[in-house]
Amino acid sequence: MIARLRRRHLQVQGVLAILVAVGVILALSLRKEIPAGPVAAPLDAFRPSEGQTLWESRAVFSELPSLVRLLEAAGRFSVEITPERDPLLPDLLLYWSPIDRSAVLPTGAHFLGRLSGTQTRRFHLPGSPAGSLYLFSLGHQRMVSQGTVGAR
Amino acid sequence: MSEHYQAVQWNRQKRRYDVALSLGILLFLLTSIGVGAATHPNITAETLILRAFGSAAIVLLHIILCIGPLCRLDPRFLPLLYNRRHLGVSMFLLAAVHGLFATMQFHLLGDLNPFVSVLASNPRIDSVSQFPFEILGWVALIILFLMAATSHDFWLANLSAPVWKRLHMSVYLAYALLILHVALGALQSETRPVFTVLIGLGAVTVFGLHLAAGIREVRRDGVSQLHSTEDWMELCPVGDIPRDRARIFPVGGERVAVFRYDGKISAISNVCQHQGGPLGEGKVVGGCVTCPWHGYQYEPDTGRSPAPFVEKVPTFAVRVVDGVVWIDPAPRAPGTPIPPASVAEQV
Numbered sequence A: 001m002i003a004r005l006r007r008r009h010l011q012v013q014g015v016l017a018i019l020v021a022v023g024v025i026l027a028l029s030l031r032k033e034i035p036a037g038p039v040a041a042p043l044d045a046f047r048p049s050e051g052q053t054l055w056e057s058r059a060v061f062s063e064l065p066s067l068v069r070l071l072e073a074a075g076r077f078s079v080e081i082t083p084e085r086d087p088l089l090p091d092l093l094l095y096w097s098p099i100d101r102s103a104v105l106p107t108g109a110h111f112l113g114r115l116s117g118t119q120t121r122r123f124h125l126p127g128s129p130a131g132s133l134y135l136f137s138l139g140h141q142r143m144v145s146q147g148t149v150g151a152r
Numbered sequence B: 001m002s003e004h005y006q007a008v009q010w011n012r013q014k015r016r017y018d019v020a021l022s023l024g025i026l027l028f029l030l031t032s033i034g035v036g037a038a039t040h041p042n043i044t045a046e047t048l049i050l051r052a053f054g055s056a057a058i059v060l061l062h063i064i065l066c067i068g069p070l071c072r073l074d075p076r077f078l079p080l081l082y083n084r085r086h087l088g089v090s091m092f093l094l095a096a097v098h099g100l101f102a103t104m105q106f107h108l109l110g111d112l113n114p115f116v117s118v119l120a121s122n123p124r125i126d127s128v129s130q131f132p133f134e135i136l137g138w139v140a141l142i143i144l145f146l147m148a149a150t151s152h153d154f155w156l157a158n159l160s161a162p163v164w165k166r167l168h169m170s171v172y173l174a175y176a177l178l179i180l181h182v183a184l185g186a187l188q189s190e191t192r193p194v195f196t197v198l199i200g201l202g203a204v205t206v207f208g209l210h211l212a213a214g215i216r217e218v219r220r221d222g223v224s225q226l227h228s229t230e231d232w233m234e235l236c237p238v239g240d241i242p243r244d245r246a247r248i249f250p251v252g253g254e255r256v257a258v259f260r261y262d263g264k265i266s267a268i269s270n271v272c273q274h275q276g277g278p279l280g281e282g283k284v285v286g287g288c289v290t291c292p293w294h295g296y297q298y299e300p301d302t303g304r305s306p307a308p309f310v311e312k313v314p315t316f317a318v319r320v321v322d323g324v325v326w327i328d329p330a331p332r333a334p335g336t337p338i339p340p341a342s343v344a345e346q347v
Helices: A002-029 B012-039 B045-073 B075-081 B084-107 B114-120 B133-149 B153-159 B161-168 B171-184 B193-222
Strands: A052-057 A066-073 A076-083 A092-097 A110-114 A121-124 A132-137 A142-148 B232-237 B245-251 B254-261 B264-269 B283-285 B288-290 B318-321 B324-327
Touching: A002 B171, A002 B193, A002 B254, A092 A121, A110 A121, B012 B045, B012 B084, B045 B075, B045 B084, B045 B171, B045 B193, B084 B114, B084 B133, B114 B133, B133 B161, B133 B171, B153 B161, B171 B193, B193 B245, B232 B245, B254 B324, B264 B318
Parallel strands: none
Antiparallel strands: A052 A066, A066 A076, A076 A121, A092 A110, A092 A132, A132 A142, B232 B324, B245 B254, B254 B264, B283 B288, B318 B324
16 A cells, blocks of 8 residues: 555656646746836925925924925915825825814815825915815725914 | 543653744744844734745745655654644644735725635636736645644544545645745745745755655665565565564565564564554564554564554564575465564574
């Protein structure tokens, strides 16, 4: 019994060795290159010609340290946000609302856009700069952070 | 061996073996998680656990699969074989954690049952680079589960040794599936050559050792320079058999262990009834042939385990003529007493 079993064992090993070698070689030779391109350069942090800095702070978002600037150009207000670390959230949305520091996203909050990594992003405000910014994760449906613009 | 049923027959060796095993696994997991966290600061805890347990399982599987052929090539590795089934069960548990974490992390948040999602979410079986490699891992995990669940001697006794042995030989299929699982999964995105080299070296080592041990055995079984006279076959001079040990000869297509002990020569089948261990590589201890794998014992002249045990192996008639051992190649029924040949003059 054992001699036959050992011969079978040897045959199985030989067949499996060939199949595994072919499989691994195929898997490695046909693997696709992962597309990799240069990362888009972040926007310039601030260009004086595009507006006047009215206010800036690094303490607006306690959960995501960022440099937040309030800018004015030709009578229009905008905020410029530069996260100091990657928020590691692919779906981080930025809202503005005149309601000050609500625990939940206020009804009627104005959608400004989304943040991505540590890139500097600039968003136009709908009117008066008096209000709060809200970072909201769409996927997790939760408030990530919030802060008041212009607060000292 | 035990007359009474015990779930696990713990002894000092098994405890030391398991302590070393547990510490080794713990050290591997902590090192893997520590290095992963240090080199990838943004990695999630789930991914760290998934990678650490998957790596530990595949490394342990390589060690397990190398033990068998190493023991056949060099008996000094036999202590590793003694408690190999605990290695196997531990490896299955590591692989199960990896599989469950992977399923939870990648399939739990969808509309489908996560286990259905594993099978249905990726239909690209026609693609190599996008092959649903998770399925290979799950099939291997099911095989490993069946092996872990039937690893106890209860199943060995109830399934019978040949069926149990065949079932447990499916570990080689599981191993092949897991290598492909890694090659079609992790190695598709992990392009650093070190991982490819490691998995390649592992596979070459495992298959190389098994093929080397197997080829050596087949050569030993096949190359027979025995002379035959009528119904008897000439084996070797008495002096070629070490005292209280045996030499193994291929006789009639099977292996026979010829023992020399107490000035006598006896021959029994080389196959232990427990797990097919090579009795001829064991010693005569307390008048009984002792299997080198798990210590099962047989009386050399009857092929029976000492009372109250009931295992039996086939016996063979032997005689000594002019200092040379001869054997009748016809096996007697398991447990048939045969008077040993006397070699008192050579002792």
